[in-house]
Amino acid sequence: MxxxxxxxxxxxxxxxxxxxxxxxxxxxxxxxxxxxxxxxFGIDFAGGTIVQVKYEQKAPIDKIREVLKDTEYKGSSITEFGTPQEVVIRITGSSSNLKNDISDTMHKLLDPTGSFEIRRVDMVGPKVxxxxxxxxxxxxxxxxxxxxxxxxxxxxxxxxxxxxxxxxxxxxxxxxxxxxxxxxxxxxxxxxxxxxxxxxxxxxxxxxxxxxxxxxxxxxxxxxxxxxxxxxxxxxxxxxxxxxxxxxxxxxxxxxxxxxxxxxxxxxxxxxxxxxxxxxxxxxxxxxxxxSIASFREKEAEKLKRKKEKEKIRAMYEKGTV
Structure with a gap:
């Protein structure tokens, strides 16, 4: 075509x-x-935590910000994720204690915002x-x-x-x-x-x-x-x-x-x-x-000449004349 x-x-x-x-x-x-x-830079390169939350109704982004502003997660970025029911909470830096399950903490903090489920939690330390x-x-x-x-x-x-x-x-x-x-x-x-x-x-x-x-x-x-x-x-x-x-x-x-x-x-x-x-x-x-086309053609001609000479010498060697 x-x-x-x-x-x-x-x-x-x-x-x-x-x-x-x-x-x-x-x-x-x-x-x-x-x-x-x-x-x-996302958490892969900057370090931090991502929490993906899905609500049964439209996600109350303003209410989530209000709930988190007086906690260690203040200043987190909260954005809609794909649909109005889902949000992603991006927490800069790493969690204060990676041994603690941030999912449980978020459940308690976001409980007043409505009915939801936490679908994903990704954490990367700043060193990693x-x-x-x-x-x-x-x-x-x-x-x-x-x-x-x-x-x-x-x-x-x-x-x-x-x-x-x-x-x-x-x-x-x-x-x-x-x-x-x-x-x-x-x-x-x-x-x-x-x-x-x-x-x-x-x-x-x-x-x-x-x-x-x-x-x-x-x-x-x-x-x-x-x-x-x-x-x-x-x-x-x-x-x-x-x-x-x-x-x-x-x-x-x-x-x-x-x-x-x-x-x-x-x-x-x-x-x-x-x-x-x-x-x-x-x-x-x-x-x-x-x-330069001329220079390139000269080099290619020289390569071809050397190749033919090698083939000629090989043929003579095989016939026993060398």
Whole structure:
């Protein structure tokens, strides 16, 4: 199935400066948000306690705040969770005594607010939260390093740098959106970010593979022409893959419930930004890095020459002439 005509070549590189300008604005805005507003770390990374409560009637949020204001849980964040009958109470820091069952304490404190049941209690100490945050950053850093090595080995160092820049572009904008909408950052969000890395890299590698193939088979000497042709040839595939994934994640976002809302939102942003960067940004970085077709073809010709020489020597050895 083709959305775009395979024989039509679109001038992506002719408009790369406006696209890079849009990306620059988004990245600057994202960094500004991260520096000023920051991230809304959940209990996985900040430590604390989450209590999920379901009422038989509409949850009396104001009454819950009134009940808790004179206790050790004053200042807790109380928000609706999925339905008007459910609320989540987020208590910053850890419980004063993790050996005590906070569920029993909450039952006693919230008893005057109506008929309810406590459906979930999650507690993470601040030390564990700090360790999880450090390991999350380490996982993200290691993923980028491994990707850099892999792409350098498979392609050429400029391809590797371009792919890392494209991935950094995607992650920064996704983190900016998370900060803008105050999405709670927990292990699910970290999983979404790592998934975005793999998804975006897969699209970028396909585009780069087509560019390399175009360089080897085409007689074009201008990189812009080869990139335009290669990206145009993969446009239908990239669009179809992205739309398929997008519709699945939209379904999760709309009907998956509050628990995976943050994960689905991050994935939605990542799919949109990742598709945009694969088509308009990754190859633009390659052009900006002054990739040389002539130099690449010389290196490939030298590799082919060495390969043929080795095959010739092996054949002579097998015949006993060496």
């Amino acid at each position: 083709e959305i775009f005509k395979s024989e039509k070549i679109y001038d992506f590189m002719g408009k790369r400066i406006p696209f890079l300008g849009v990306s620059a604005v988004l990245i600057i805005a994202s960094i500004f948000l991260l520096a000023t507003k920051g991230l809304n 939260g700090g360790e999880l945050r450090e390991k999350g950053i380490m996982a993200l850093s290691l993923a980028l390093i491994v990707i850099l090595i892999y792409v350098s080995f498979r392609f050429e160092w400029r391809f590797a740098v371009a792919s890392i820049l494209a991935l950094a572009h995607d992650i920064t904008i996704a983190m900016g959106a998370i900060s803008l909408f105050s999405v709670e950052v927990n292990l699910d969000i970290l999983a979404a970010i790592l998934t975005i890395l793999g998804y975006s890299l897969n699209d970028t590698i396909i585009v780069f593979d087509r560019i390399r193939e175009g360089i080897q088979t085409s007689k074009e000497t201008e990189l812009n022409s080869v990139v335009n042709e290669s990206v145009s040839r993969t446009l239908s595939r990239t669009t179809l893959t992205s739309l398929t994934t997008f519709f699945v994640v939209v379904t999760l976002f709309a009907f998956g419930g509050e628990i995976i809302h943050g994960f689905a939102f991050t994935m939605l942003v990542g799919i949109i930004v990742g598709t945009y960067s694969s088509i308009f940004i990754a190859a633009s970085f390659l052009v900006q890095l002054k990739f």
